[in-house]
Amino acid sequence: MTVREPLRPVLYDDARDLVRLLDQKALPAEERWLELSTADAVAAAIKDLTVRGAPAIGVAAAYALAVEARRGAGPERLRAAADLLARARPTAVNLAWAVRRMSARLGAPAADVLAEAHAIRDEDEAACRRIGALGAPLVPARARVLTHCNAGALATAGYGTALGVVRAAVESGNAISVFADETRPFLQGARLTAWELHRDGIPVTLLTDGMAGWLMARGEIGCVVVGADRIAANGDVANKIGTYALAVLAAHHRLPFYVAAPWSTVDLATPTGADIPIEERGADEVVMLAGQRIAPVGVPARYPAFDVTPAALVTAIVTERGVVRAPHAAGLAALASTR
Numbered sequence: 001m002t003v004r005e006p007l008r009p010v011l012y013d014d015a016r017d018l019v020r021l022l023d024q025k026a027l028p029a030e031e032r033w034l035e036l037s038t039a040d041a042v043a044a045a046i047k048d049l050t051v052r053g054a055p056a057i058g059v060a061a062a063y064a065l066a067v068e069a070r071r072g073a074g075p076e077r078l079r080a081a082a083d084l085l086a087r088a089r090p091t092a093v094n095l096a097w098a099v100r101r102m103s104a105r106l107g108a109p110a111a112d113v114l115a116e117a118h119a120i121r122d123e124d125e126a127a128c129r130r131i132g133a134l135g136a137p138l139v140p141a142r143a144r145v146l147t148h149c150n151a152g153a154l155a156t157a158g159y160g161t162a163l164g165v166v167r168a169a170v171e172s173g174n175a176i177s178v179f180a181d182e183t184r185p186f187l188q189g190a191r192l193t194a195w196e197l198h199r200d201g202i203p204v205t206l207l208t209d210g211m212a213g214w215l216m217a218r219g220e221i222g223c224v225v226v227g228a229d230r231i232a233a234n235g236d237v238a239n240k241i242g243t244y245a246l247a248v249l250a251a252h253h254r255l256p257f258y259v260a261a262p263w264s265t266v267d268l269a270t271p272t273g274a275d276i277p278i279e280e281r282g283a284d285e286v287v288m289l290a291g292q293r294i295a296p297v298g299v300p301a302r303y304p305a306f307d308v309t310p311a312a313l314v315t316a317i318v319t320e321r322g323v324v325r326a327p328h329a330a331g332l333a334a335l336a337s338t339r
């Protein structure tokens with residue numbers, strides 16, 4: 001593994017009171033940073049996937065509120081900014097969780113508001129590293145690990161959740177390799193996971209969506225490790241569209257299916273997966289690819305950006321508070337009272 005500068009997609013420029021976002025629409029062709037000074041601009045960046053990934057959008061929203069406070073926004077403006085940010089994307093509970101946590105501090109001095117945003121960021125990266133430490137022992141020796149979308153440093157404050165388990169397994173000396181689903185239509189796997197792992201010198205092979213089942217049938221995949229956007233109280237998991245299909249395939253082929261997520265992704269107020277709002281994105285994101293139309297004009301398309309994997313198909317949920325196996329509801333409830 002190549003030791004590179006840790007990858008952190010959301011930064012705060014303290015001297016200029018700016019939120020700095022690594023533009024994830026430009027990767028892998030270009031490492032481009034956007035510098036934003038308003039909550040409106042950060043909300044737009046969350047909505048158009050400039051910054052994406054459940055924990056990362058929570059951190060971005062936290063810094064957006066900090067920059068507003070540092071630039072003198074009054075209570076009304078801060079409340080409006082918080083509401084705008086919370087509504088930017090509906091599925092990842094980390095966004096609403098971070099906005100709610102920041103909203104409790106918006107009456108404090110601006111320095112304290114910024115300190116809360118830093119705490120959210122620092123706690124998330126620490127949680128990712130803990131998730132890695134708890135998840136790495138679950139990965140079979142020299143396994144080929146299948147992952148979907150990007151649940152890496154680019155989706156978090158740093159280090160990653162599913163890719164945090166991968167990094168920790170590699171750091172522990174386990175000679176694993178990764179199969180990354182390209183993850184149409186935004187191509188988080190092809191453009192982000194492949195870039196992130198290749199940058200760190202971790203062996204990664206790109207798959208088109210739909211290949212995994214055949215590779216499982218041939219015995220070429222040892223386990224599946226994915227992230228999450230919201231985990232319901234019963235252990236049902238919302239994650240990138242395509243995750244549910246992988247869980248069904250993993251169950252059919254008796255392969256472990258692990259979900260790695262910080263506790264900020266667990267939403268005990270949402271009873272089951274049926275209660276998780278699933279973001280529907282525009283058809284243009286399906287019928288256009290790199291600016292080229294790939295389907296006839298007039299043909300409609302659907303883009304539910306997430307699906308829900310029932311807890312029964314999840315071997316274990318790896319959080320920084322501990323690893324939860326069936327019965328998931330009881331395991332999650334038991335961790336709720338720990339720190």
Ligand SMILES: CSC[C@H]1O[C@H](OP(=O)(O)O)[C@H](O)[C@@H]1O
Binds near residue numbers: 162228229
């Ligand atoms: C570590 S959470 C990453 C999670 O977020 C992704 O969705 P999106 O790229 O649309 O923000 C995907 O569901 C990942 O598993």
